[in-house]
Amino acid sequence: MRCAGVAEDERAWIDGLRRGEPAAFDSVFAAYRRRLYGYLVRMTRRRDVAEDLLQDTFLRLAQHARRLAPDTRLGAWLFTVAHRRVISWSRAQAVRAQLAGDIPAREADTGDRSPLSALVDSQAQVALERAFAELAPPYREVALLVGVEGLQPAEVAEILGLKPDAIRQRLARARAQLAAALGEHAPAAWRTA
């Protein structure tokens, strides 16, 4: 997760982290906590789990601080850690379901009483949250990282450890499935495409 073009702010934060400065950590936490939390809530569909995984992600950053390369891209680094935490959590969920002799529980309710719907305040936003929630996790993850977090497909390929072709395919499917799920709530340009 390194490149030559690291933003100046991030460079200062990384220098601070490498020196073990708590103030640098606070800046990174303030800059990334909402983004990571949003990603984690939408991937796990559970706020309590998202909080735990967010803490794990920032603990990892804190413990790894002195070993960060000077040209680390913090966004990609943090989302890579968060992605791995989501994968581990998902595997543990599947194992727990198997041990219980059960099929994996359907992920949290996406209906009106879901925790997510309590956070949104309009019908269109509820429809949008629901459309994202109904995407299969691999497509949802790519849609969130590209569409919400504004990461480039190449960066997402790096974060997820996938080839660019796989990301291209997931992007296309995510967009098509979102358009179908959104129906009348889809942007006009989507409906005419």
Next chain:
Amino acid sequence: MTDQEDAARLTEIGRELPALDLDATTAEQIARRARDQVGRGPSPLRLIEPAIAVLLVASSLIWSVVKALEALGG
């Protein structure tokens, strides 16, 4: 449609998703726990469990060898 076009369309709609955030107390708790660890590296306590396991295995092995030697010698 290219991946850049797909990305642009997803970005267009992703902007409409509401921002999610932690409550301030939880955020501060998480920040404080992690901040205390800045630059410290993983806790050395994590080595205790494997060290105990290695000691147990090694002592069992040594005990087995001693017993085998005793049986052969006796």
